[in-house]
Amino acid sequence: xxxxxxxxxxxxxxxxxxxxxxxxxxxxxxxxxxxxxxxxxxxxxxxxxxxxxxxxxxxxxxxxxxxxxxxxxxxxxxxxxxxxxxxxxxxxxxxxxxxxxxxxxxxxxxxxxxxxxxxxxxxxxxxxxxxxxxxxxxxxxxxxxxxxxxxxxxxxxxxxxxxxxxxxxxxxxxxxxxxxxxxxxxxxxxxxxxxxxxxxxxxxxxxxxxxxxxxxxxxxxxxxxxxxxxxxxxxxxxxxxxxxxxxxxxxxxxxxxxxxxxxxxxxxxxxxxxxxxxxxxxxxxxxxxxxxxxxxxxxxxxxxxxxxxxxxxxxxxxxxxxxxxxxxxxxxxxxxxxxxxxx
Numbered sequence: 001x002x003x004x005x006x007x008x009x010x011x012x013x014x015x016x017x018x019x020x021x022x023x024x025x026x027x028x029x030x031x032x033x034x035x036x037x038x039x040x041x042x043x044x045x046x047x048x049x050x051x052x053x054x055x056x057x058x059x060x061x062x063x064x065x066x067x068x069x070x071x072x073x074x075x076x077x078x079x080x081x082x083x084x085x086x087x088x089x090x091x092x093x094x095x096x097x098x099x100x101x102x103x104x105x106x107x108x109x110x111x112x113x114x115x116x117x118x119x120x121x122x123x124x125x126x127x128x129x130x131x132x133x134x135x136x137x138x139x140x141x142x143x144x145x146x147x148x149x150x151x152x153x154x155x156x157x158x159x160x161x162x163x164x165x166x167x168x169x170x171x172x173x174x175x176x177x178x179x180x181x182x183x184x185x186x187x188x189x190x191x192x193x194x195x196x197x198x199x200x201x202x203x204x205x206x207x208x209x210x211x212x213x214x215x216x217x218x219x220x221x222x223x224x225x226x227x228x229x230x231x232x233x234x235x236x237x238x239x240x241x242x243x244x245x246x247x248x249x250x251x252x253x254x255x256x257x258x259x260x261x262x263x264x265x266x267x268x269x270x271x272x273x274x275x276x277x278x279x280x281x282x283x284x285x286x287x288x289x290x291x292x293x294x295x296x297x298x299x300x301x302x303x304x305x306x307x308x309x310x311x312x313x314x315x316x317x318x319x320x321x322x323x324x325x326x327x328x329x330x331x332x333x334x335x336x337x338x339x340x341x342x343x
């Protein structure tokens with residue numbers, strides 16, 4: 001295992017300070033929510049979203065680059081900016097939904113998020129092999145767990161934890177308050193162990209599968225070639241768990257709807273690798289369909305950077321090709337030569 005680089009003392013101080021400030025702001029916001037009028041909380045959320053939108057220019061730029069890569073000249077610069085603003089506000093509303101729900105009763109959570117397709121969950125759990133909830137950073141995706149846990153379904157989520165352990169424990173505690181168990185995505189071996197244990201216990205495991213940056217299966221997504229994670233497909237094929245697409249989106253009347261689709265049957269080929277590749281592509285098509293329905297509610301940050309560098313997936317693919325030809329040695333982007341990138 002690679003040793004973590006130790007930061008200089010001053011950088012480490014400010015690094016810790018940032019998390020402590022964030023921790024106290026989050027605690028204060030959560031405690032103040034029940035005592036503030038709903039209109040004031042929503043206005044404050046919109047104001048802070050605008051401030052963050054102005055300050056975090058690097059994120060705006062990445063979103064604009066991704067929209068340009070997908071739509072090209074189909075939409076104007078102003079239309080791209082309007083879509084970015086809408087997606088940014090959608091994310092902010094999702095954060096607000098997540099914090100507000102901690103003060104809701106189960107009955108209020110059930111009435112706040114309309115559930116469509118509950119019969120798919122019931123039938124899947126009857127199989128006794130667990131359920132993989134396939135979703136994306138779309139709409140109020142964090143409300144999937146809140147809604148299902150409130151309905152009595154055993155639920156856990158796989159997350160990339162914050163680097164600060166104290167802050168991570170705080171977030172895990174908030175999830176636990178509403179009945180959601182957290183499985184840390186790293187270390188990977190422990191994550192797999194936790195997922196398998198949950199599936200064997202016939203629980204629902206939420207996997208967010210729209211991080212197309214460092215996966216090792218190349219798929220088509222929104223007209224681009226991107227690297228997708230193989231984890232969800234591998235789990236479904238190896239465990240027999242039922243995969244159900246689940247997305248929470250905001251409706252025109254500002255209500256939330258959790259849509260649960262029919263089971264996605266994995267594609268079984270002659271060997272596991274081919275099955276994983278085909279099934280990953282299938283899962284990606286379901287995510288793409290959801291994004292196309294509500295593009296203003298997707299975060300537009302999950303695509304690879306288009307700076308001319310190859311993705312890890314492309315590097316791994318070429319490394320494998322070189323091994324087949326009998327060559328060895330560590331491969332770096334600049335050593336592999338020209339050719340197409342993951343974009």
